[in-house]
Amino acid sequence: SHELTQPPSVSVSPGQTATITCSGDALPQQYASWYQQKLGQAPVSVICKDTERPSGIPERFSGSSSGTTATLTISGVQAEDEADYYCQSADRSSTYVVFGGGTKLTVL
């Protein structure tokens, strides 16, 4: 089965850059997407298909992927960015979805 591994937590000060990684053996063949979930709310898509930013998502959110690691970068972090972030991809057959375990971003 395909698994995605994220760090449990990342902490940054306001204005700094936050980097959240997602590792998985199928990532060289599969896109990664990223979702932000604030406390008590439904997730929101912030990056699709490795690098695409949905309409309405601030430009400070960006994504990249290389080899077995996908990365979500938040430049100039703001207090409102404090949330859980989940990466998502698919297995090698592209049929079954897998989520990473989530990363809690704390803005100090």
Add this chain to the structure above:
Amino acid sequence: QVQLVQSGAEVKKPGASVKVSCKASGYTFMNYGISWVRQAPGQGLEWMGWISARNRNTNYAQIVQGRATMTTDTSTSTAYMELRTLRSDDTAVYYCVRDRGDILTGTGHYFDLWGRGTLVIVSS
């Protein structure tokens, strides 16, 4: 307004069934699939399966294979997820999400629109 509106919270006893609805509006329902994702209290996201709103093809995750049935009603732009033989570890918030993967085969999933979630509590 593009949105997915889900049915209200449910409390069920172990062994019972639950059926959650998800009504789409603001877009052409048959042009996308719907995936269902759940989140147990304090836990991460878990994909349950996908249905095409075009041809009703389905793919189910192993965790619910045989216990879940996903259906759609194109006349009302509504998707449904029924989960049977409920257990206490099925207690979770259930989300329907618009799936941008291939509408016919259900490959290449990614999600761009989420419902607000339906809390299902399984307790005796």
